[in-house]
Amino acid sequence: MRAVVQRVSRAKVTVEGRITGEIGAGLMILLGVGKNDTSAVAARMAERCANLRIFEDEQGKMNRSLLDVKGCVLTVSQFTLYGDVRGQRRPSFITAAPPELAKTLYQEFCEALGKLGVTVATGIFQAMMSVELVNEGPVTILLDSDNTF
Numbered sequence: 001m002r003a004v005v006q007r008v009s010r011a012k013v014t015v016e017g018r019i020t021g022e023i024g025a026g027l028m029i030l031l032g033v034g035k036n037d038t039s040a041v042a043a044r045m046a047e048r049c050a051n052l053r054i055f056e057d058e059q060g061k062m063n064r065s066l067l068d069v070k071g072c073v074l075t076v077s078q079f080t081l082y083g084d085v086r087g088q089r090r091p092s093f094i095t096a097a098p099p100e101l102a103k104t105l106y107q108e109f110c111e112a113l114g115k116l117g118v119t120v121a122t123g124i125f126q127a128m129m130s131v132e133l134v135n136e137g138p139v140t141i142l143l144d145s146d147n148t149f
Helices: 039-051 099-115
Strands: 002-015 018-023 026-032 062-064 072-077 120-122 130-144
Touching: 002 039, 002 072, 018 072, 018 120, 026 039, 026 130, 039 099, 039 130, 072 099, 099 120
Parallel strands: 026 072, 072 120
Antiparallel strands: 002 018, 002 026, 002 130
16 A cells, blocks of 8 residues: 655545545545555554654644644545556556455545544545645655555
């Protein structure tokens, strides 16, 4: 599983002119599911995101987590995070999970965040979405369940 985690002051996703998810301060998470991912990976990744200390404390240091600041999450499924362009111009997505597995694990990731007490908004799985966000800092962190980066 791969995640692009961005600290935001606000974010929203629109599908066919309708806002499907919107948050204030918190995290915008683009989530890609790999073909070998499991429910345990989804739960572990949710916990990593919720506890990632990328919010500032009183001294301006990144010492607080999403849970500490009681922020929200906007999660958008993005299989293109598994696009492999090494040695080619057109991405290969052979390591991305098939849609059925990806949807299940995407939902489990969102549910795991909810169980941690996080308010979660989402896009619509497999829809063409427009995503808007204000990245604060800017702070952007890449997470990979296989620790490849």
